[in-house]
Amino acid sequence: MLDHLTTEASNPASEDLDELSTLDLVNLINNQDAGVAIAVGQQSVQIAAAIDAISARLRRSGRLIYIGAGTSGRLGVLDAAECPPTFSSDPGQVIGLIAGGPSALQNAVEGAEDNPDFGAKDLQDIGLSSKDVVVGIATSGRTPYVIGGLDYARKIEAYAIGLTCNEVSELHSHCDMVIAPVVGPEIISGSTRMKAGTATKMVLNMLSTGAMIRQGKTFGNLMVDLKATNTKLNERARRIVKAATKLSDEDVSSLLHECNGEVKTAIVVHHTGESPDRARVLLSEANGHLRQAIMGTTGERSR
CATH class of the missing domain: 3.40.50.10490 (Glucose-6-phosphate isomerase like protein; domain 1)
Structure with a gap:
């Protein structure tokens, strides 16, 4: 009823x-x-x-x-x-x-x-x-x-x-x-x-x-679990990396290219100074949590 x-x-x-x-x-x-x-x-x-x-x-x-x-x-x-x-x-x-x-x-x-x-x-x-x-x-x-x-x-x-x-x-x-x-x-x-x-x-x-x-899909309020695979996603990736790193447009593009378009990898490389391969290891050890990957290396809060 x-x-x-x-x-x-x-x-x-x-x-x-x-x-x-x-x-x-x-x-x-x-x-x-x-x-x-x-x-x-x-x-x-x-x-x-x-x-x-x-x-x-x-x-x-x-x-x-x-x-x-x-x-x-x-x-x-x-x-x-x-x-x-x-x-x-x-x-x-x-x-x-x-x-x-x-x-x-x-x-x-x-x-x-x-x-x-x-x-x-x-x-x-x-x-x-x-x-x-x-x-x-x-x-x-x-x-x-x-x-x-x-x-x-x-x-x-x-x-x-x-x-x-x-x-x-x-x-x-x-x-x-x-x-x-x-x-x-x-x-x-x-x-x-x-x-x-x-x-x-x-x-x-x-x-x-x-x-x-x-699950570590964000960094602050940024949608960082993204790989740039088309024009729209490339532009979104650049905006996200720029917001997380404060780099110039030119440096953001260079960093993303170095990291095969991987947003999380690029941000870890910027904040830790590590290579892309090492950044990927850090992310894996942190179960994909970007902030934990950064802080685990630097011991400091990410910018």
Whole structure:
């Protein structure tokens, strides 16, 4: 039954929705959306714990796997797809699964979310192992496809995280931890692609970004895990190295050329005076963490 779910309740602020002027409609949506960040912020402790759990698994060659249906599944697939171009991560490190398969990204696949066995099978098909983390996304907290996937994850001792927008839900008893930003009723009752979808996107942003930062994918706020392989990436690499080294444009280009376009290697060479080959060794010893590679050699904070 859906009657007890906050995400399915009627929102008193939008009872006259179809009678509003367009401007009043826009203001109502905006005012309702303003509370989403607050709801997500109230889950900061749980989100931080999830990031640490994901990061620990990734360091041991595990994967982050999102599984969901409908909007929840699409948002998981989107977040996974954005990790390789943003962080140069292996495309298989973060995976998004949606009930009904890839065709469900654009067209609803009737009944795909109603069978828990489908969730388990999709995870089996990608070779889920105990090293992995599964984030089951179900704003209602009751989607059978997601619950089946989480049950399978726990069965094989993968770490299972639930993401829902209801404070109390069926999902809670099927995972190792729950993130539950309660955004309240939607302006269109049950249309969880709205506030609940926004909250989901915000949480997924934090999970993947936080985990990648913990893997050494940034230096300060610079996107340093990048190898320049085309014109756009060459320009981005130059900007990043210039910001991290304060060198001239000419010296940045020379340094990157010396380091085969490897941003991290170039920055380590600049800050330590080591050769590119030695810089690569330092980065390997620091598990890819640029600041640690620099400080391990110089004993000083990098500039």
